[in-house]
Amino acid sequence: MDAERQIQNLKDRLTYIRDIFGSKEDDSIRLLAARLGEVLEREEMTPGRVTVEELSRLEDLFDFSERKLDASLSPMDRVRIVRHPQRICLKDILENVYDNYTELGGRGEFNIDPSMLIARAYFSRRVGEKFVKQMVMVIGQEKGHGESFRNGGSVKPWGNAKALHYMKVAETENIPVHTFVFTPGAYPVEDWPGAAQQIARNLYEMAALRAPVISVFSEGGSGGAEAVGLGDRRIMLSHGYYSVISPEGAAAIEGGLHTGIRATPELIEKCAERLCITAGDNLRNGYVDRVLQEPPLGARPNHYDFFRELRRELIQATNEAVSEVKSMKLFRAMAIRASRSDDAESIFMRWNLSSSALSRLVELRQRKYRAMSRHARLDGTGLVKRAVAGAKGAVDATHSFLRYDVLGKQKKRLDAMFEELGAEAHLVRHKLLMPFKRSMDKLLSGTVSEQGRKDIQVHEELTRLSCPEDGACLSGSEWTWISPRSQEDKTVSCPNVRTHHCPDLWAPDLFGDFAGVCPNCGHHFPMEYRWYLENVFSFRESREFNQQIESINPLHYEQFDLKLDKAKDKTRLKSACITFETAIEGVEAVVAVLCAPFRGGSVGAAEGEKFIRAAERAGRKRQPFIAYVHGTAGIRIQEGVNGVIQMPRCTIAVRRYIDAGGLYLVLYDTNSYAGPVASFLGCSPYQFAVQSSNIGFAGPGVIAETTGMPVAPDYHRAYHALSRGHIHGIWDRREVRKNLHQSLLTMGGRNLYYR
Incomplete structure (x- = not known):
């Protein structure tokens, strides 16, 4: 029975290798296929003939070949690794990294969005003679192992809304947030609350979330990754990728392909390499803080040593983020900075933070992102101009501080005091003089002076609605800049001519006086x-x-x-x-x-x-x-x-x-x-x-x-x-x-x- 399991395991490993490398068969893959074929043939002819020692040697050959193949992985090979159904998923991490967890927001298919998984989890740590539970909120995309209802980790807008809700819960409870990015990209629908709008909300809130955020990247596809990926520490798995677009999408754009036409594998491989999507690329560019090494050809659910490494890395990163902002650091902060991830569990640090520490945490997070991508632009401003601009910025800031924060606050207080006094005086004057005013109005009724008529006219102009006859008050037709299309001597048809019966428009009128707007239906033509x-x-x-x-x-x-x-x-x-x-x-x-x-x-x-x-x-x-x-x-x-x-x-x-x-x-x-x-x-x-x-x-x-x-x-x-x-x-x-x-x-x- 053990031999059967070993043989089946080897068959699965060969299938996995072929899935990763696709049509790229090299000598190592052919050798593995040949050796395994011989074993299967003998086992089929005479069951039980294959010895345990022979299977062990074959397993060693698989281990050696996988390490050799791993060294030759291309960026597109890594993309296929993170997309493979055997790739670890968030449920595997919850089961093997944390000591206990409770899933929130539904389970399995009965979930707000099965692509987004939320769990309340904890690490159990020994401190002296006691065991301490350190709580965290775990949030991430769930690809699963081929379950169709997970939608491949492509999260709908309401899934990202669920993630944001529990981030705010973690902020309220003063516990860290661990986010896991396992997505090819967000699900592009604009049903309420809208894909774009919800990702924008998530980013806006995470920019100032008062809780430590540790993000782990496996598959980071553009905006879908950013919805949960804005972290104080960013860890990337060595076989993962983080990209602006999928290699297939980039190839379709590069090749100018229409819908339904697929790009060639060669072009896809080329685009994957050009986009610099690997963990090493992102570490060099400064977009992740460290890379966690995976087993050869990527982490799978049976790689328990990898889960132990990930656990240590998460504890180490959380300790670092917390110790950086704590007021009383003492020796533990130095020990955390000096230690490796394999020593992380030996150092205990409380993860709840004071209000001032949380403010420092947000400030450091914002400064960290502000310093990114300097190498990816060109600033042609000379040193003198930069110095002048910096000095002018400092002067502007000082001027604003003095004018608005120092003098302005005092002025506001005085204005408020005088407004209150004026209001009191107005009320007293109104009550005392009103009887006398009524008497005078009776004596002068029927006799309206010229000045009175002017006052009435001014009052009407100030209080009546503007443009009551013409509807909306549009600006005049004398524009400062006129579109060059107004020089064309031709007529233009409005796209709504069938529904609104719009007359043809002369280009000089349409793009000149009318500012590119059809005067009949209000259709807006594009304008420069x-x-x-x-x-x-x-x-x-x-x-x-x-x-x-x-x-x-x-x-x-x-x-x-x-x-x-x-x-x-x-x-x-x-x-x-x-x-x-x-x-x-x-x-x-x-x-x-x-x-x-x-x-x-x-x-x-x-x-x-x-x-x-x-x-x-x-x-x-x-x-x-x-x-x-x-x-x-x-x-x-x-x-x-x-x-x-x-x-x-x-x-x-x-x-x-x-x-x-x-x-x-x-x-x-x-x-x-x-x-x-x-x-x-x-x-x-x-x-x-x-x-x-x-x-x-x-x-x-x-x-x-x-x-x-x-x-x-x-x-x-x-x-x-x-x-x-x-x-x-x-x-x-x-x-x-x-x-x-x-x-x-x-x-x-x-x-x-x-x-």
Whole structure:
């Protein structure tokens, strides 16, 4: 019976090896197949003839060959390892790493979302003569071992909402959070609460979550990974991958393939290598803190030594995160820093933190992400200009502190006191003089002076509704900047001509006076970002900053340098982001614009850095921060994780700005999809869209390819985003400046002193 089990185990191992390497048969695999074939043939002819010693030698040969094959793994081989049904899953980790656990939010198929698993677990530690239970909240995607209801670890919006709920529970209970990333990507549906919107909420809350967060990466697919991956310590399994997109997705984009057409294996292998997705790549780039070595060809459920190593690594990482912020560190903190993970269980440290320690924890987390991806952008600003900019920033911060925090607080107190006294005096005066005023009104009734008539007229003008006859009050037709399409001598048909019977429009009228809006049905034709820069933000009178930060090719992605140069020549921009200071009807604001003509408005390290600096500038100067999205295709895939990491980085910058009392307002236009919408744009409490814009997590083609569901033509329209609460209003293009000004006067945080 033991021999049968050994033979079956060897057959499973050979099948696993062939699954990993696919059609790539080398000498080691052929040798293993031949030797195992001989054993199976003899066993079939004469059962019991194969000896235990012979099977042991064959197992040793398998061990040697697996180590040899492991050294030659390509990035795509590692992708196949983490996708294999025999790969360890979160349930295996709960069973073998923690001493006890209780699953929360349902079990198995009867769950809010079976792809997201939540458990309350603990480590049992011996301290002297006592045993102590150290509680943690375990959160992660559950792929399972081929269970279809797990959806391959692709989490729906409500699964991420469940994860966020229990993160907040852990924050309340003052226990650490251990997150496990086992996902090819989030499930791209916009059903409430919406994939993009929920990932943005998770990132926003994790940016300032007052609990230690330890993240373990096995398969990290873009935004789905970031939904639970923003941690104080990030551990990556040696055979895992962490990427902006799957190699197959990158190959489809590179090859320009249509839906249903698959890329060649050679192109997929090439893209997997270009994207720098392995644990070693991410460690070198600084996006994970350490790599945990797995057994040859990846960890599987029977690798119990690996589970012991993972347990020690989790305890060590949690100890490090906690000891770094504790006020009384003494010798244990030094011992933790000096120790290896195999010594972790010998050092005990309480994991609950004081309020001040939690504040330090959040500050260190935010500073850690702020320092990332410096190598992935080019800053052409000279040393002198940097020094001047730094000095000016310090002056601005000091000026704001003195004006608003020191003098401003005293002024507010005095203003409040005088307002209260004035209100009391007004009431007394009103009560004393009202009888005398009524008597005088009776004597003078019927005789209205010229001055009185003027006063009545002024009162009516101030109190009546504006434009009562014409409906909405649109701005005049004299725009500062006119689209070049207004020079075309032709007529344009409105797409709604069949339903609204719109007449043909002459291009000079449509793209000139009408600002690209059909006067009959209100359909918005696409308009250049320059139209908004000049007519909404008065760009010519603004002060642009950080224009020397430039997009580069950090992964040396093949032919991407040429594509970047072409985009720079065409748009005369150095990145897809423009940042500047402007005034909207006298209200000064900081603006960041994502420009669709530059690589689809995709976000990389340069764009992320410019966005962060704009948020920091708005915070220093106590000004509103406006993000206008002329269009974004998402995270720039050619920058790999250098692009993905901008999701948590920019979200942290926004969180710091909002927590400091600023007003952050986002306006979407044309097509806005993927990572930026699922992070630093989607986390704004004030989001608006221009009519006819499209907003979502993934485009129609990606949704159809991923889910197999048909996508309605209007699935991503702004009105659907409004109905599910993603955005909070839809604006006519001609009224954007007026609506922005109104928003600046009526919305926002406590540090907007212009009011």
